[in-house]
Amino acid sequence: MSRTEPTSDAPLLRVRGLRKSFGSNVVLDGIDFDVRRGEVVCLIGPSGSGKTTVLRSLNGLETPEAGELAFDDGSRFDLSAGVGRRARSALRDRSAMVFQHHNLFPHRTVLQNVIEGPVHARRIPVAEATRRATELLDRVGLTDKRDAYPHELSGGQQQRVGIVRALALQPDLLLFDEPTSALDPELVGEVLLVLKELADEGWTMVIVTHELDFARRVADQVLFFDAGVIVERGAPAHLLSTPEHERTRRFIARLLHPLDE
Amino acid sequence: MGGMPVLTTAAEGATRDTWTLLVDSFWPLVSAGLSATIPLALASFALGLALALVVALLRISANPVLSAIARFYISVIRGTPLLVQLFVIFFGLPSIGVVIDPWPAAVIAFSLNVGGYAAEVIRAAILSVPKGQWEAGFTVGLSHTTTLRRIILPQAARVSVPPLSNTFISLVKDTSLASLILVPELFAEARQIAAFTYEFMVIYLEAALVYWLFCLVLSSGQSALEKRLDRYVAH
Numbered sequence: 001m002s003r004t005e006p007t008s009d010a011p012l013l014r015v016r017g018l019r020k021s022f023g024s025n026v027v028l029d030g031i032d033f034d035v036r037r038g039e040v041v042c043l044i045g046p047s048g049s050g051k052t053t054v055l056r057s058l059n060g061l062e063t064p065e066a067g068e069l070a071f072d073d074g075s076r077f078d079l080s081a082g083v084g085r086r087a088r089s090a091l092r093d094r095s096a097m098v099f100q101h102h103n104l105f106p107h108r109t110v111l112q113n114v115i116e117g118p119v120h121a122r123r124i125p126v127a128e129a130t131r132r133a134t135e136l137l138d139r140v141g142l143t144d145k146r147d148a149y150p151h152e153l154s155g156g157q158q159q160r161v162g163i164v165r166a167l168a169l170q171p172d173l174l175l176f177d178e179p180t181s182a183l184d185p186e187l188v189g190e191v192l193l194v195l196k197e198l199a200d201e202g203w204t205m206v207i208v209t210h211e212l213d214f215a216r217r218v219a220d221q222v223l224f225f226d227a228g229v230i231v232e233r234g235a236p237a238h239l240l241s242t243p244e245h246e247r248t249r250r251f252i253a254r255l256l257h258p259l260d261e
Numbered sequence: 262m263g264g265m266p267v268l269t270t271a272a273e274g275a276t277r278d279t280w281t282l283l284v285d286s287f288w289p290l291v292s293a294g295l296s297a298t299i300p301l302a303l304a305s306f307a308l309g310l311a312l313a314l315v316v317a318l319l320r321i322s323a324n325p326v327l328s329a330i331a332r333f334y335i336s337v338i339r340g341t342p343l344l345v346q347l348f349v350i351f352f353g354l355p356s357i358g359v360v361i362d363p364w365p366a367a368v369i370a371f372s373l374n375v376g377g378y379a380a381e382v383i384r385a386a387i388l389s390v391p392k393g394q395w396e397a398g399f400t401v402g403l404s405h406t407t408t409l410r411r412i413i414l415p416q417a418a419r420v421s422v423p424p425l426s427n428t429f430i431s432l433v434k435d436t437s438l439a440s441l442i443l444v445p446e447l448f449a450e451a452r453q454i455a456a457f458t459y460e461f462m463v464i465y466l467e468a469a470l471v472y473w474l475f476c477l478v479l480s481s482g483q484s485a486l487e488k489r490l491d492r493y494v495a496h
Contacts, residue, residue, distance in 0.1 A: 060399070061396055089402070089404070092399065092400060096401070097397075097400040103391075103393040103394060103397035105394065107416055107419070116403070116412075117402045117403070120402075120403055121401060121407070149493040166400075169402065
């Protein structure tokens with residue numbers, strides 16, 4: 001299930017000039033970054049800093065007032081024009097989203113959750129979609145939960161199904177919105193492990209997370225958001241250990257030592 | 262009454278007569294219920310639900326004109342008596358040249374009525390499904406319509422079964438109004454028997470009992486349906 005190697009030097013995705021505001025409250029104030037094929041990009045920062053809004057914009061779940069997304073196949077999405085229905089659908093063909101609260105379909109079994117998109121959006125025959133879904137479920141150790149309903153699973157299992165549901169779409173880009181924030185602490189590890197395996201296989205991933213240790217070990221690039229701008233960016237070893245900006249330092253210190261002043 | 266034995270007291274005769282009357286009229290009432298009340302309620306409810314779904318979607322729609330039309334419809338239906346709606350359709354429309362037979366007139370009136378009430382139930386049920394379910398549908402590539410149909414409505418259905426069952430049970434009882442526009446349903450039968458025997462108390466109580474029996478059966482159907490739809494929800 002690993003992705004094809006990069007064919008050109010152009011980044012898989014260029015994000016340029018994302019802007020969004022609610023009234024006078026500026027949520028995104030000119031966001032630019034590139035995502036290369038096979039790269040893991042972690043977005044960190046305080047809540048309300050705009051990182052989740054950026055991630056959701058990549059999947060057409062938010063509509064910024066300005067900005068452009070350009071993919072390496074030449075497709076461009078001018079967000080300032082307001083993404084139309086067709087463009088949004090094309091945008092969603094490129095990426096798949098894993099939510100903080102998994103958002104599995106409660107009335108469908110695990111298998112039905114996974115094949116919903118392939119069968120009803122991508123028009124893949126049920127037998128084929130089922131075969132692939134079964135393979136993917138097997139990979140994350142959930143073969144025996146195929147016919148269970150989401151509520152019968154643990155939080156970690158639910159999130160792994162959420163990941164499989166995204167993988168089944170065979171996207172160029174996997175998007176994760178705080179995939180472990182809603183989990184009990186002892187369940188975080190099993191989900192992060194799956195993410196790490198995906199990274200090792202060469203999937204391109206953009207991950208909003210508060211797991212700094214995970215970011216340090218898996219990310220190729222870390223973007224630190226604050227108040228709607230990217231304050232600092234770089235390799236995790238550099239950004240997380242010796243941040244240049246005071247705001248970055250304070251944020252990292254607060255995550256590592258929440259009780260310190 | 263005619264065949265009363267001569268040697269019984271008036272009270273004894275009345276008791277025996279009452280009992281016979283109850284037994285004799287039970288089947289005609291049940292039969293009228295099965296052949297008219299229930300089919301009338303089922304047909305009206307089915308059409309009404311379809312209408313209600315459309316009205317609910319218009320009401321939710323971002324288009325202010327469509328939403329206003331839906332609101333107006335709901336307001337009129339809920340703000341006027343069902344009996345008046347029924348009379349407008351059956352007795353009123355002929356005066357502008359539209360003559361509708363009792364049966365279709367009743368079905369139209371009841372469907373329009375259910376459409377108004379159930380629309381609000383369905384609207385609330387759709388809005389009760391978390392926004393994340395819409396987003397999950399979109400991100401796996403489903404269109405708005407497909408997400409509504411395959412993801413949202415099945416979940417809304419579960420939420421709306423109890424209130425819609427209420428609507429249905431009210432409707433079963435409200436069909437008694439159709440007796441006033443000459444539909445030969447349960448209450449029309451009861452009125453006929455009562456008029457014939459002058460046993461108003463007995464016959465109307467018996468009619469009430471038969472309605473109640475029908476509603477008991479329907480309520481148990483509701484429980485079964487809820488149980489079936491609940492199978493994917495944690496308890």
